Structures are given as C-alpha cells and as structure tokens.
Amino acid sequence: MLQPELEDAVVSPSPSLEASKPRARSRRNLLRAAAAASLCAVAGGGAAHFLTACDEGPDPGEFDENAMLRQIADNVMLPVLVDFDTSAGALEAAVSAFADGPTEATLATAREAWLAARAVWKQSQAFAFGPVKGDLSAAIDWVADPAAIDDVVATGGPFDSASVDKLGTNRKGMMALEYLLFDPEASDADVVARLEGNGAAFARALGQNLAAKATTLREAWDPSSGAYVDEFGNAGTTSDLYKSPKDALDALVNEILFLADTAANLIAAPLGLKTGGTPAPELEESRLSDSSLADVENRVRGIDAIWEGRFGDLDGLGLSDMAGSRSEALVSDVRNAIDKSFEALEAVPVAMTAALTEAPAELEAAFNAVIALKQIIGSDVVTVLGVTLTFNDNDGD
Numbered sequence: 440m441l442q443p444e445l446e447d448a449v450v451s452p453s454p455s456l457e458a459s460k461p462r463a464r465s466r467r468n469l470l471r472a473a474a475a476a477s478l479c480a481v482a483g484g485g486a487a488h489f490l491t492a493c494d495e496g497p498d499p500g501e502f503d504e505n506a507m508l509r510q511i512a513d514n515v516m517l518p519v520l521v522d523f524d525t526s527a528g529a530l531e532a533a534v535s536a537f538a539d540g541p542t543e544a545t546l547a548t549a550r551e552a553w554l555a556a557r558a559v560w561k562q563s564q565a566f567a568f569g570p571v572k573g574d575l576s577a578a579i580d581w582v583a584d585p586a587a588i589d590d591v592v593a594t595g596g597p598f599d600s601a602s603v604d605k606l607g608t609n610r611k612g613m614m615a616l617e618y619l620l621f622d623p624e625a626s627d628a629d630v631v632a633r634l635e636g637n638g639a640a641f642a643r644a645l646g647q648n649l650a651a652k653a654t655t656l657r658e659a660w661d662p663s664s665g666a667y668v669d670e671f672g673n674a675g676t677t678s679d680l681y682k683s684p685k686d687a688l689d690a691l692v693n694e695i696l697f698l699a700d701t702a703a704n705l706i707a708a709p710l711g712l713k714t715g716g717t718p719a720p721e722l723e724e725s726r727l728s729d730s731s732l733a734d735v736e737n738r739v740r741g742i743d744a745i746w747e748g749r750f751g752d753l754d755g756l757g758l759s760d761m762a763g764s765r766s767e768a769l770v771s772d773v774r775n776a777i778d779k780s781f782e783a784l785e786a787v788p789v790a791m792t793a794a795l796t797e798a799p800a801e802l803e804a805a806f807n808a809v810i811a812l813k814q815i816i817g818s819d820v821v822t823v824l825g826v827t828l829t830f831n832d833n834d835g836d
Contacts, residue, residue: 502764504684505675507748510755511691512672515744518753519563520657526556527653534616534646538639543627546634549642550620554730556649557613558737565695565741569667569680570659578604579652583614592637598644600651612652614725616645621727623792685825692758692816692826695742699813700830702738705731706806709795718795729790732805736784739809742816743777758824766823773820776812783808 533552537545560580567576587610596602603611619642622630634642659665674681674688681687707713708722709731723731744750748757763770783805787794794802821828 502761504688504761505673507756507758507761508674508684508687509672511745511748511757512668514748514753514755515750515757516566516671517657517660517662517668518750519559519566519741519744520653520660522751523556523559523563524650524653524657526552526559527650530556530616531646531650534620535643537634538643541631541635541639543631546620546627546631550728553613553616553620554728554733556653557725557728557730558733560613561734561737562741562744564698564701564738565745566691567698568690568694569671570665571656575652575656577608578612579649579656580613581608583612583618584609585618588615588618588641592641595637596640596644598637598641600644600647603644603648611645611648613649616642616649617725617728619645621729623727623729685827688824689827689829691745692820692824693828693830695745696813696816696821696828696830698738698742699809699816702735703806703809703813705735706791706802706809709791710799710802710806712803712806718799720792720795723791726792729792731791732784732787732794735805735809736781739777739780739784739812742812746773746777758820762820762823766819769819769823773812773815776808776815780805780808780812 530549530552533545533549537549539545563571571579584607587607591606591610609615619634619638620630622633625633660667662668670678670680671687674686675684678687681690705724709719711717711719720726724734725731744757746758748755748760759770759773762773783801787801787805788798791802817828817830820826
C-alpha cells in the first residue's frame with residue numbers, strides 16, 4: 440500500500456522474519472559450485488550421471504541462473520506467501536474473537552495479529568509482481584479513508600466478506616482494519632466501546648475478506664493451482680511469461696530497487712526532507728498503529744530475503760550467489776548496506792511519530808542508510824548482474 444503522495448512502506452517481524460545473517464563462506468561456495476555443476480547434470484541422474492565433459496569441474500565463471508531463480512521461487516517467494524496466508528487467517532480468527540467478545544484483552548490479541556500479518560505482507564513486496572499487481576494488491580493494502588469507513592459502519596450492515604468486496608479500496612484491507620483497531624489518542628477501553636456492535640461486526644468482515652485475498656494470492660503462486668511459482672522459477676524453460684532467465688531477473692531486481700526507493704521515501708516524506716524540513720506525520724504509512732518504521736524495516740527484510748535466498752529455515756541460492764560468481768566485493772558491499780539499514784532503523788529510539796520531533800537526526804540517518812542501499816542496487820547490482828533497468832526515480836515518488 441502506498442500513500443497517494445508516495446505511491447506504496449512495519450512491525451516487529453514474526454519469528455520467521457528474524458534478521459538475516461551472512462551465511463558461512465563455505466556453504467555459499469558449495470551452493471555456487473552446485474549451481475554451476477547442475478549445468479552438466481543429466482536430467483533425472485545423480486552424481487554418477489554427470490557428463491564426462493564436466494569431469495574436471497565446472498567453469499568457475501559459469502553460474503546457473505535457472506537454479507537460482509527456481510530456489511528463490513521455492514525457498515522465498517512461495518513460503519512468504521504461505522506465511523502471509525497463515526498470518527491473515529490468524530488475524531481473521533483474532534478479529535472474530537474480538538467481535539464475539541469485545542474486551543481490551545481480545546483487542547490486544549487482534550492488534551498483535553494485525554502487526555504480524557503486516558510484517559510478512561511488507562516483506563512480500565520484494566516480489567510484488569505477477570498475480571498481486573493491480574486490484575488484488577489494492578484490496579489487501581491501500582490508504583484508508585476514515586470518514587468513508589465510519590459511513591460504512593453507520594449503515595449497520597449486514598457485513599460479510601462479499602459485501603466488503605463491493606467496497607472501494609479505501610474502505611477495506613489492512614489499513615481499514617488499522618483504523619478500526621488502533622487509536623493513539625484514545626484508551627483501549629474507549630476503542631472497545633467505540634467498536635462494540637457495528638464496528639466490531641465490520642471489523643470481522645474485513646478480517647474475513649483479507650484472509651480470503653491472502654488465500655487467493657497464495658493459490659495463484661501455488662504449484663497445485665495458479666502455479667505462478669513455476670512461471671517464475673522455470674524462466675527460460677517452460678515458462679510462458681518469462682522467455683529467458685534474464686526476463687525474470689530483470690523483473691526481480693527492478694522490484695527490489697523500487698522497494699528500496701519506496702522504503703526511503705516513507706521516511707523522507709513524513710520527516711519533511713522533500714518539503715523544506717517541516718515534519719508531516721500525516722504522511723506516515725502506519726501512523727495509527729505506530730508501525731511506520733516497522734513497515735520500512737520489513738521492506739528491507741524482503742530485499743534481504745531475495746538477496747540471500749533465505750526465508751526462515753529455508754536457505755538456498757539468492758541474488759548474492761550470482762553476484763558472488765562475478766564480484767565478491769559486490770556481495771560484501773550489498774551485505775554491508777543491508778546491515779547498515781537495519782542498524783540505522785533499530786537506532787531510532789522511538790516510533791516514527793515521536794521521532795519526527797524527538798529524534799529527527801536518527802530518522803535522517805535511517806533514511807540515508809536505506810538510500811545507500813537503493814543506490815548500490817540501482818548501480819552496482821544492476822551493472823554486475825547485467826539487468827535492464829526499467830525503474831526510474833519518479834516511480835517511487
């Protein structure tokens with residue numbers, strides 16, 4: 440979801456979204472060697488079936504882009520969307536429990552579930568192409584219109600997922616739920632009292648609809664249904680959409696570049712870096728839940744997952760492995776830029792709303808760190824990987 444002014448930007452990540460750490464060099468070298476060696480393997484065979492032409496080992500300059508794309512699809516993309524589907528289902532259950540019994544305790548549980556789903560959704564923005572483009576993305580995450588949501592609640596329903604489907608994007612999805620569940624200017628008791636009745640019923644329907652959209656997205660990627668994971672993972676072989684590995688690589692690198700730019704803008708805009716230095720808290724993406732900085736951090740986590748080829752316990756080839764087959768220095772430079780971004784974001788001592796006045800220097804340092812990450816992706820990564828750049832600096836504004 441993007442603010443209209445910015446066009447598209449977190450919470451503490453779920454356990455599966457813990458900060459990535461550099462992999463051991465020995466494991467990385469083994470993965471690269473395996474990717475190169477796979478070029479020489481006979482389909483369906485094991486080690487005994489390698490072609491004799493490869494007996495002396497693979498050319499160290501070769502790298503199997505197909506293997507990398509397949510592993511990113513299987514180890515990062517699909518698992519992230521499965522996690523989002525699961526998290527959205529948990530959010531639906533938590534909001535339904537709140538609607539059944541509105542208390543401060545059930546409200547707190549619903550908020551925690553919203554934050555968890557939000558975290559993994561933002562990580563998925565590292566590959567926000569294919570099935571999620573357009574109406575589906577907007578139905579999941581778009582800027583909310585509080586007055587329009589109040590008008591819907593005032594109608595009294597009945598509310599269900601089907602009725603939510605008919606609403607505009609500014610009255611549904613994650614940000615409509617944020618508006619209902621979070622209010623930094625009211626006590627929890629006041630929020631519960633405000634939502635009892637129609638508000639809680641509408642929140643339940645929003646949760647049901649969001650869970651349905653998350654399932655739709657997961658199914659679109661699942662190999663047993665929409666199989667977009669195979670379209671991407673089999674680029675250049677059986678894919679109808681990506682005629683070459685380069686087509687898929689171009690799409691992916693341009694997407695993470697856009698994401699880094701968006702993440703930086705989501706600090707710059709509320710901090711006033713583009714408007715003469717006057718803070719504009721209304722431009723925060725997730726101000727009501729105090730999770731705007733977490734939105735930025737989880738975007739960086741999405742970039743990190745694609746770069747390393749790792750999500751949770753799944754670990755395989757990533758963009759860093761392809762880069763490492765051409766420039767070890769670039770691998771180190773990007774890893775450093777990602778780590779610096781995490782460090783700078785974690786160094787902001789308070790949530791963004793407070794930081795705009797209490798810690799502007801720390802916020803600006805976080806902006807500079809994320810911009811540095813964007814710059815290295817847009818220059819060195821694009822050059823070394825031979826990517827055709829379609830992103831421009833106006834895309835994330």
